[in-house]
Amino acid sequence: MNGLRVWLRQFAAKLSVAARGFMAGRYGTDRLNMAILCTGLVVSLLSVFSTSSGMTMVCFLLSYGLMIWAICRALSRNTYKRYQENRKFLQIFDRLKDRQHRYFDCPKCHQMVRVPRGKGKIAITCPRCREKFVKKT
Numbered sequence: 302m303n304g305l306r307v308w309l310r311q312f313a314a315k316l317s318v319a320a321r322g323f324m325a326g327r328y329g330t331d332r333l334n335m336a337i338l339c340t341g342l343v344v345s346l347l348s349v350f351s352t353s354s355g356m357t358m359v360c361f362l363l364s365y366g367l368m369i370w371a372i373c374r375a376l377s378r379n380t381y382k383r384y385q386e387n388r389k390f391l392q393i394f395d396r397l398k399d400r401q402h403r404y405f406d407c408p409k410c411h412q413m414v415r416v417p418r419g420k421g422k423i424a425i426t427c428p429r430c431r432e433k434f435v436k437k438t
């Protein structure tokens with residue numbers, strides 16, 4: 302009995318070392334991955350409630366596709382690229398949440414410019430290249 306317990310403990314320790322070795326140099330999970338997984342979950346729930354079989358099939362495939370995508374991202378060794386994806390996602394997410402400002406791309410250098418919302422038509426000067434453009438806020 303004691304021997305089994307020792308063996309189990311050693312086995313668990315070996316497993317955790319193996320898991321750490323497996324994940325070493327891999328990206329792991331982030332906010333974007335959580336969002337992908339949640340979307341996958343919602344889509345798979347939709348497939349349960351959808352009445353047409355075509356819709357069920359589409360939701361089923363989409364939910365699996367999303368989950369496989371999330372797993373691939375978590376196991377990816379290209380951490381820089383995954384980090385950039387997550388950063389872009391968070392940027393878009395923050396823009397959607399921000400009701401006080403509007404965001405424009407500079408037509409010349411594509412720098413993102415944030416201006417207060419609800420000021421009517423205003424002339425915006427790009428902080429990077431000094432290009433002036435008029436936008437309705």
Ligand SMILES: [Zn+2]
Pocket residue numbers: 407408409410411412427428429430431432
């Ligand atoms: Zn510019």
